[in-house]
Amino acid sequence: MKVRSLYIYPVKSLAGIPVTRLELDEFGPRGDRRWMLVDDQNRFITQRQLPQLANVRTSLEEGCVVVQIPEEGRYRLEPGSETAGVTVWKDQVVGTMGAEAAGLALSRYCGTSLRFVYMDDDSYRRVDREWVSEPRRVGFADGFPFLVVNQSSLEELNSRLELAIDMRRFRPNIVIEGADAWEEDVWQTMRIGDVQLQLVKPCSRCVMTTVDPDTGKKDTDVQPLKTLAGYRKTPNGIIFGQNAVHDSVGTIAVGDSVTVLKQEN
The missing domain is CATH 2.40.33.20 (PK beta-barrel domain-like)
Structure with a gap:
């Protein structure tokens, strides 16, 4: 095998x-799912609710994640200074909110309010x-x-x-x-x-x-x-x-x- x-x-x-x-x-895997999308209640959002998210492409450029949003263009994802508690399934973890522009562009594409959030090294979520x-x-x-x-x-x-x-x-x-x-x-x-x-x-x-x-x-x-x-x-x-x-x-x-x-x- x-x-x-x-x-x-x-x-x-x-x-x-x-x-x-x-x-x-x-x-x-380094860089795998360190970013996530949340709604206005800081709950995670996936293709289960918004299947069109499959159309948003990702790439890695110079150590940064870049997203290509249909009809909106390319955005680099960079953590900001705001932190918040976010929910993924039953887990509550501290995340760092990403730059606002990418979230606004994705919100326009999906027709609902979304934000990018990053899990940095200091945030801990247990298996x-x-x-x-x-x-x-x-x-x-x-x-x-x-x-x-x-x-x-x-x-x-x-x-x-x-x-x-x-x-x-x-x-x-x-x-x-x-x-x-x-x-x-x-x-x-x-x-x-x-x-x-x-x-x-x-x-x-x-x-x-x-x-x-x-x-x-x-x-x-x-x-x-x-x-x-x-x-x-x-x-x-x-x-x-x-x-x-x-x-x-x-x-x-x-x-x-x-x-x-x-x-x-």
């Missing part, structure tokens, strides 16, 4: 970036203690630093769909090839290059899988979530992929070998 592709998501729920290497820091006993930290990802998926599982799902979908709908960080479909269900510990990952929780999927990443619209002709529900529904939800934490910093690259060190019997 080896790494087929890698992705980072500089802003939670905006378009991701395919990369050839992931540099890992204490949060996970879900129900699944990870060690005090690991995470940015604004849903709950864990990594999402690991299996290319063969997508191909098996596509064999059941009238129209094939691509992996971007599942917003993975690490895509692995060379394993059988759904083999990832039993993986517990793996080594990728010189980095060790603990696969700690199956990833339950939501309506974001129904959003076409090329149009920012929910599909009516493709039903990945409904199809998965027919044979991948568990007490933890409709499952595709595995959430993971890392045991150390390091680098993961496309083409790195993948070895499963421990799995369920």
Whole structure:
């Protein structure tokens, strides 16, 4: 098995970036989901509410995140001086509000009030203690630093769909090839290059899988979530992929070998 592709998501729920290497820091992939969008109540906003966010592209330029907002142009995201408590799922964390211009432009595009917020190094959000006993930290990802998926599982799902979908709908960080479909269900510990990952929780999927990443619209002709529900529904939800934490910093690259060190019997 080896790494087929890698992705980072500089802003939670905006378009991701395919990369050839992931540099890992204490949060996970460096720069991954350190930015997020909030409403006027400082609650997180995603494609679940606003599928058109998929049309907002992101890039990394000279160490800064740049967003390309349709009909509005390009904006550099820079933290300001204002801090506030923000909510992501059940977690309350301190965030730093971003420059106002980008938030106003995105608000115009989406037709609702939005602000960019940044999680700096001094802000601490703990990985879900129900699944990870060690005090690991995470940015604004849903709950864990990594999402690991299996290319063969997508191909098996596509064999059941009238129209094939691509992996971007599942917003993975690490895509692995060379394993059988759904083999990832039993993986517990793996080594990728010189980095060790603990696969700690199956990833339950939501309506974001129904959003076409090329149009920012929910599909009516493709039903990945409904199809998965027919044979991948568990007490933890409709499952595709595995959430993971890392045991150390390091680098993961496309083409790195993948070895499963421990799995369920």
